[in-house]
Every structure is written in C-alpha cells, then in structure tokens.
Amino acid sequence: MSSPIETSHTLESLGVFESCRPESRPRRRLRVLFIDDCPTGSHAESNHHCRAFAYLWRRGHGVDHVCVRKETPAEDAGLWERWSTVLRNCADIRRLRRLIQRGAYHVVTARGDWPLTAARWAMAGQSSFFPLLVADRSGMAPLASNGRRRLPASARSSRVCHTLVSTRQDRLALVAAGMKAQRISVVAAGIDVEASRPVNTYEEARASIGVSPEAPLVCALGDLDCVDAQYSFLTGLAMLRHHVAGAKAVIVGHGDKNTLAQALEMLGVMHHVSFVEPGVTMRHYVSAADVCVCVAGDGTGERVAHAMACARPVVVSVSADPMELVRHGRDGFVVPDGDAHALAAGMAWMISNPVMAEEMAVEARGRVERTFSDRARAHQLETALINIVEKGGKN
Template identity: 25%
Template sequence: MSVTALRILHTEASLGWGGQEIRILTESQGMQARGHQVWLCAPAQAQIYQKAAEYGVPASALPIDRKQLRGVWALRQWLKQQRVDVVNTHSSTDTWLAVLACLLLPKAIRPVIIRSRHISAAVNPSTLNRWLYGRAVKKVVTTGEVIRTVLCRDLALPASQVVSIPTGIDLLRFQPATTKPWLPEQFGFPAHAHVIGIVATLRSWKGHRYLLQALAQLLAEPPTQHCCVLIVGAGAGWQPLQTQIATLGLTGRVHLAGNQKDVVPYLQSMDSFCLPSYANEGIPQALLQAMACGLPIVTTAAGAIPELITHEKNGLVVPVKDASALAQALARLVQEPALAKTLAQTARQQALQQAGIETMLSKMESLMASVVSAASHGQDSVLPPQHTDA
C-alpha cells in the first residue's frame, strides 16, 4: 500500500547518546529513503544533533533541553515556518514543549503528535501525565509490549492509545563473520582469550560493574582464566569503571573501546555477549545486533528483554545485580560450546524473522499516515486539558 509523502519532525531533548538516539536517526534515514521529508530538532549540545549530519538528517538547534518558555517559543516558530504533518517526540522535556508549542499554533497548521517511549522506567500517574499521554498526543509508541502494558495500566490509557513497535536493525550489516575482524591481541588480550563483549552506553543501570565483578570470579577458576571483556560505549560511567578495573586487578583483561560509529566489527570479534542491565530497558538494540551476529548471549529480565531472550532457548537469563549468577552463566558458554552454538543459532534465526529494520519502518509509516489522516478528517491534533480528573 502506497503512503502519501509525509513531513515528519523528530524532537529530542536528551544530550546523551545511546540506542534511543540511534533509533531516531536510523528511522529518519529509512523514512527519507521511502520518500518522506524528515527533520530533527535538538539542543545544540546534544550528541544526536552533532551526529545528525552523518546520517543525512537535517537538524536544527533549538533550546529544548529544559522546560522553559523560550523552548516552547522556538519550537512554535520552527513549526510555523516548516508546516510538518507529524511531530514525533522522544523524551519528557521535548514532549511537553512540543505539546505547548502546537497548542499555540493556528489549528489549520497544527501537526499531530506521536510520543515515543523507549525505556521501561515508570511514569508518574498524575493528572497532567494522563492528559499528556491520553489526549495531548495522538498515539504513544513503545519499544516493547511490557512497556505498553505498564503505561496503559499506570496511566489508565485505552489499549488503542499505545502501540508497541520494537526497534529494527539492518540485517545486511549485522551478520556473523567467517573470520574475526580483530584478534584478541589487538585489544591487548592474550592470544587464546575468550572475548566477552558488551555494547552499551556507560550508564549505571546497564550493569557494567556486575560484569567486571563476574570477570574477576571467572579469572579465579582454571576453566575460565582466559576470559576477557571488551566494552564498547562511552558515558558518565567511564571513570568509575576505570577505577573498578584497577581495584579488581583486571588491567590487561578489560578493553574500553569508547563509542564507535560502526560496532559491527567489534561484535564480530566477540565470542559471547553480555548485557547485565537491571532497569529501564526497552528492546535493547545491542541485543538485537548481537543476536543477528550469531553470538551466544547472557542477559537479565530487565524491562522488555524477556520479549527477546528466553532462558536456555536463545540465551541465558540471570537475576539482576547478581555477579555470581552472571559468572556462572558466562562460564557455561565457555565450558559448553555445543550449548553456546545452539543458543547463538536460535537467536540469529529469531533476529532474521523479527528484527528487520523494514518491519519497523513499515509499522511507523503506517501509524503516522493513519494519525495524519484522522486529523485531516476533523479530529483535533492536540486536545486541551479538561478541568475534570481523567
């Protein structure tokens, strides 16, 4: 089914860089390839604004990192000039600013708003938030079904208001390698090392510190003394991890690679993948990427991860914040190569069937077209708050 070309604005108040920002830019690329016009508005100091050009996404720097009137006004002026069909917001601050900016526009040029919710952190069920999610925006998009269920429950939203559209990845890029792009020695590891990898922003809730504690336990046992950890990502946790590496005596066994534009060769150089998150996860892109690259996985049941990984079917799932359980699961992948191979193959097949970027793009395109069409038939794009409690 052909879709009329849309004019789409993404807004993002976050200054950081992670899966959320990567999804915005890759989705924007995909929509442009389908003939839609796409823009991004973000703070000048935001990493997504600074990286937008690399993805070919036109971006405007606006003061939308805080809930201030100047951000509302700047966004209103931008929208008045560009006349878009839909605004897709991604964080709390830019959602509130976009809603207020749209309310200040004449109805004839007022776009519809879609709120994307990428993480599983709880939303305060206040009257204002129930209005924001239930009436101010036309639809809420989550990256996992569990996030959708919790939002509907906590904010008393009708099931039709929230839709789950998991992130998709480029399956032509994320594939198993016939030979490793980089050998362990190139990361400063012993030649025979088993490389355990993680790709994640260095935030506390990603659980890096538990992975390092697990590594210390693995190195204390002869069957797993050859394990090392490759960490791809950057963020506020860099220095604490450096300190922990030194304290645990892991120097030479952990390599911090920082942010990488192309994580594929890093994934293809790993022997196993670990994501020990303990909170806030939606559907982590890094897990999808590891699955597509045919890596055996150890992770937790945080957020929407159980929608991807089933224990002993396509990965191993351990309790959150449990370094000993993490070490035991990682040791199994080292000591039971047949199990590791089966888990990896099953995970890759699932990724091939469910995780393609075109599936995500088609669902987002269909959703945006439907809400724009509904608005064009007389349904208000933004409904002002009512005085009665929802």
C-alpha cells in the first residue's frame, strides 16, 4: 500500500550518497516510516539518521520521514524542509495514525516519546499486519522498564516491538530491564567519516593552533563535569611529564574549567593544560595531537570514533568506549577506568613510538570506515530490518 505522505523523493536534494547507486538490490523492499520529534540538541544524530535513510532509499526501499513538532528552529529549517513532512496539527497526526493502522508500513521507527504512541496506534488498527516497531536509545525506557505496565497484554505478544541499539552494553541493559534478548539487535552508531578527516598535514594542524611540531601534545576528549575521570587523566598527565619532557595537553569538552582548578594546581600541571569547547575547531586539535585520550562523558564514544577517523593514535578507558571501537594493541590502547598509571604508560608509548603509533592510527581509521561510518551503519540497518521483517518480528 502506498502512503499519501511521500517525502522520499526530496532526499535527493540533500546530495547524500549521490555517488552511491548500488548495482545489487535488496532481497526485499521495505516500506519504512521514521517519526522524529526532533528533541533539542539531537541535530547531529538526526543527520546520521538522514544519511542512513537516504541509503535505504537509494537501495530502492520506500522511506517516509515525518517531523512532529510545533516549530522548526531557524538553524534547522533548511534541513527539515528539504526532506521532511512536518506534522503541525491534530488532523495531520490522525492521518499518520490511520496509515499505521492500515498497515501501510513494514517498519515504523521512532525517536523521542513516539515509540509507545506508535505501538498503541498499531495495536488499535484493523490490519492483520502489525508493523515492526523499532525504537532507538531515546525511546528505550518506556518500552523496556515500563512496557509491561503501560502496554496492553497484546503488546507483550510476538507482535510487539523490536529495538535497535548501538552497543552490546545497551542490549544487556534492556535485557536486564525485562525485554527479550531476541527482540534486540545491535547496529553500530554511525559517524560522518568524511567530516572527520585530518586537517591537512600534521605540521599544518600544529601551526593552525599555535603549537610547535616538536612539543609533545595530548588531546583529551571528555566533558569537564566528569571530575573523577578528568582527575585520573590529569594525574596520568603529571606522570607522563616525568618521562616525556615538555608534554602538554588540551582538553576538548563541555563544562566549567574551574571545576578542575584545584586538581590542576595540586598536580602541578596548571600551566601545561588548555581547554577548548567542542566544535568546528575540535578537528584541528585532534589532527595536531600525538595521542588522543578519551576518559569519560556523555557522547565520548562518538568522540573516540572521530579521533580514530582523524587517524590519530588513541588511548581510551573502558567506559569511554561503549561502542567497543578500539581493539587493544591494534587500533589503540584500552586501559581500566581510573588507572592513571596505565593511562600514562599508554600515552608515553604512543609518543615514544611514533611510527608504530601511526600504524595503529591508520588501522583505526580503516576500522571506522568499514564498521562505524554512516555508510556501514546504513548497510547494517538495512540487513537488520530485512532479517527481522522476514521473521515477522516473531521472537
């Protein structure tokens, strides 16, 4: 059944995957509806979704996207107007509900508060076909922890939702919350690999931030309010300076640097650490670093991926790598949380062995391109959706 909400054709105006017209076609054509409530601060994630669904469309799948919100921020108006139908009133939402209830889609995927609503709509429909409901991480809580209490009994049958998560840790958390493991699939989070390419050469990157090529530089990626993790890093930096003369660090992260003032002074690194807010200049600092360190903070996993995509050696703590990007000894070093000695040793090794560290960095970038790029994520998404739909969601 075709949908009167047809927005797929406008995806072409984005120019994403313009050169990607695969010769092979999927073994099954899907009809996918993506409901997005565009929560504040999720624009980068929305761009990842955009690229993934553009790929599905290029592959011949039917993809509709609706944006459910009263207003579209001026800074995002161009993006949404080019590829979205914005539902602004009750009549639009009723039409969307009828489409879902009539079985117009194989897959309904939703973000924000919409997974639970879409599930109720589908179960109230007359169609014998129940669409596969796919929730992302932001929609997990009501479906997992509150699912048994808030959903009707029929929602707990074999016709209910399936959830896609980006890490095995997320999958384990949902299983612990009561969801069936068979209804949870892992699809790696995607990043824009092209946007994470190194800034020109190492020397040019150093010049752009005013650091001499000879000065050992560590770039730490992590928010400043994660005080314990940052204290561990600063302790490791102080240890590193005993073995690597002149080592300095720049910390790229959100937060108030004054929260670390006492630690900086106590450890004697006050004049050897600078702070930068994440943004367009982050790539310059990553490209200029001898080693990138990721310790903790929300979204740190994506920062690890960007550092790897920028072809820089990385040292990460276990909790800072939820996507399990780094294979210890191959793409970088993984150290225990809070182990400043291991962190210092990892940084010292990378700085003292630049040739081998560079080989690791090249391997790391290749791994990100193969497994965690937007294109790779889109391929994994297509495979996962087709497999689940062919099974009828019955697990």
